[in-house]
Structure formats: structure tokens, C-alpha cells
Amino acid sequence: MSAQLQQKSSKPNSMASPAAAAGVTIGTSEDQHTPDLTAFVKSLLKEMEQRFQTMSDSIINRIDDMGSRIDDLEKSISELMEQAGVDEQPSAPAGAQK
Numbered sequence: 001m002s003a004q005l006q007q008k009s010s011k012p013n014s015m016a017s018p019a020a021a022a023g024v025t026i027g028t029s030e031d032q033h034t035p036d037l038t039a040f041v042k043s044l045l046k047e048m049e050q051r052f053q054t055m056s057d058s059i060i061n062r063i064d065d066m067g068s069r070i071d072d073l074e075k076s077i078s079e080l081m082e083q084a085g086v087d088e089q090p091s092a093p094a095g096a097q098k
Contacts, residue, residue, distance in 0.1 A: 081087075
């Protein structure tokens with residue numbers, strides 16, 4: 001039985017290429033460029049992530065600044081209303097007055 005296994009294993013694979021059957025490795029340009037492409041994609045993704053983080057931080061800072069400005073505006077309006085002696089009551093819509 002071991003003789004049959006040796007005969008089968010010594011036969012070249014009919015599906016393998018002639019170069020592979022001969023034990024020759026042929027490097028394709030695709031194989032050579034794969035590491036370069038991987039490095040490029042990683043670099044590009046890292047750069048995009050940094051830009052996204054910078055933009056995200058900028059947007060959050062602007063929202064925080066806008067919130068502070070709104071708070072200051074509400075405070076100023078309240079002070080002006082107190083000085084004018086006006087009660088803080090919600091006004092009716094302009095079309096609802098009779």
C-alpha cells in the first residue's frame with residue numbers, strides 16, 4: 001500500500017502549471033505590488049481618519065461656541081426685560097391678536 005502512495009505522490013498534479021510542477025516560482029507584478037498597495041491604502045485611511053477627527057473636533061468646538069453665545073444672548077435679553085419691567089410671558093403669534 002505504501003508503494004501506491006509513493007507512486008501517487010510522485011506524479012505531478014495535472015491541474016498545476018508547468019512552472020509549478022517543475023518547482024519554479026514565477027513572481028507576478030501583482031505579487032510585487034501587493035505590499036505597496038497595502039501600505040498606500042493604510043496610509044490613505046490613516047490620513048482620512050486624521051482629517052475626519054480634525055473636522056469633527058472643529059464642528060464640536062463651533063457647536064459649543066454657538067451654545068455659549070445663545071446662553072449669553074438669553075441672559076442679555078432677560079436683563080433687558082427686567083430693566084424694562086416686562087414680565088417673561090410667551091407672546092401670542094402675530095396673527096392671533098384680536
